[in-house]
Amino acid sequence: MTHINKTYQVGDITVTRIDEMRLNTSAVSFLYPDSTQAEAEENAWWLTPADMDATNHNLVQSIHSWLVRTPHHTILIDTGAGNTKPRPRNPIFDNLNTPYLHRLxxxxxxxxxxxxxxxxxxxxxxxxxxxxxxxxRWQPTFPNARHVFSQAEEDYYGSPESHNEVNTPSFGVFEDSVAPIIAAGQAERIGNDGGTFLDNFEFHPTRGHSIGHMSIELSSRGQSALFTGDVMNHQLQVVYPHWNTVFCEWQDDARISRRRVLEQSAEQHLLLFTSHFAQTSAGYVSRLGDGFTWHYE
Ligand SMILES: [Zn+2]
Structure with missing residues (x-):
């Protein structure tokens, strides 16, 4: 039987996580080269086994989409790693066979x-x-969907300029997962300054993890939520906002964007829908002294 995740209500819009996979493959020191052993140990006691694997002490992370249903539209935020994609440089995502579409x-x-x-x-x-x-051939999975993404991301990942050591995991990805969408005429671009989309969404530039990274705000009837993308990959980065992941391509910008998102989220009490946190992947950031704390919702 397929498990259906919790559904959240934001005004008259619902949000449900569609799972692809759960990982426990990254040690703290691998995912966060900025971390120290002491910082990692300081947190080992309060992270639950759902967030840090009790046997290998690796971080638990989720890969998923968020399904957003408005009174008028059915929308997905991000689409996971996909099935049968050749990822020889990245065994975690190589030639997968997950029941993602069954869960959808x-x-x-x-x-x-x-x-x-x-x-x-x-x-x-x-x-x-x-x-x-x-x-x-690689064909669009969602034949009636418009795919919306940042122009800067297309310009960069569509060019050999992006082939560097940090984004080795994304080699070949543009060619098999984005170019066919553009060729099918299903792509729409968001400018580098972000902007509103439909009635309920606003793209906020959060450059750093990637060149044109966007966090996406959802608002309805006075309630607001934020799809953070990879501004943070694990709740440890709420505690240590200066930690970048090994996959963050513009390091200084990533730290600036993360701090801005944390400050905004705490001040506005935004419900955050993260891309990779464990457990429900959703929750709230609050201020704690000079820093921030996280709780799942
Ligand atoms: Zn990611």
Whole structure:
């Protein structure tokens, strides 16, 4: 039986996580090269086994989409890593076979029902289900969807300029998961300054993890939430906002964007829908002394 996750209400809009996979493959020192052993040990006691694996002490992370249903549209935020994608440099995402589409169906959504796919950025674990291998080529999974992403991300990942050591995991991703969407005429771009989309969304530039990374604000009837993308990859970065992941491409910008998102989230009491936190992946940031603290919702 397929498990259906909790559904959140933001005004007259609902948000449900659609799971792809759960990882326990990254040690703190690997994912966060900025971390010290002392900082890692300081937190080992309060992180639950759902957040830090009790046997190998690796961080637990989720890969998923957020399904957003407005009174008018069915929308996905990001699309995981995808099935049967060749990722020889990245074994975690290589040639997967997950029941992601069955889980989407269990939530009542067929691929043809999806009206929009909004992307926080174009890394390997955020665009994978855009396409499937059908009849000898990569074809759009969601035939009626408009895919919305930052122009800067397309310009960069569509060019060999982006082929550097930090984004090795995303090699080949643009070609099999984004280019076919553009070729099918299903792409829409957001400018580098972000901006509003439909009635309920606003793209906020949060450059750093990637060149044109966007966090996406959702507002309805006076309530607001934020899809943070990879501004943070684990709740440890709420405690240590200066920690970048090993996959953050613009290090100084990533720290600035993270701090801004944390400050804004705490001040406005935004419900955050993260891309990779464990447990429910959703929750609130509050101020704690000079820093911040996280609680799941
Ligand atoms: Zn990611």
């Amino acid at each position: 169906a269990a939530a009542g959504v067929r691929p043809q029902d999806v009206d929009y796919v909004l992307h926080t950025h174009l890394h390997v674990d955020h665009v994978g289900w855009n396409t499937q291998w059908v009849d000898g």
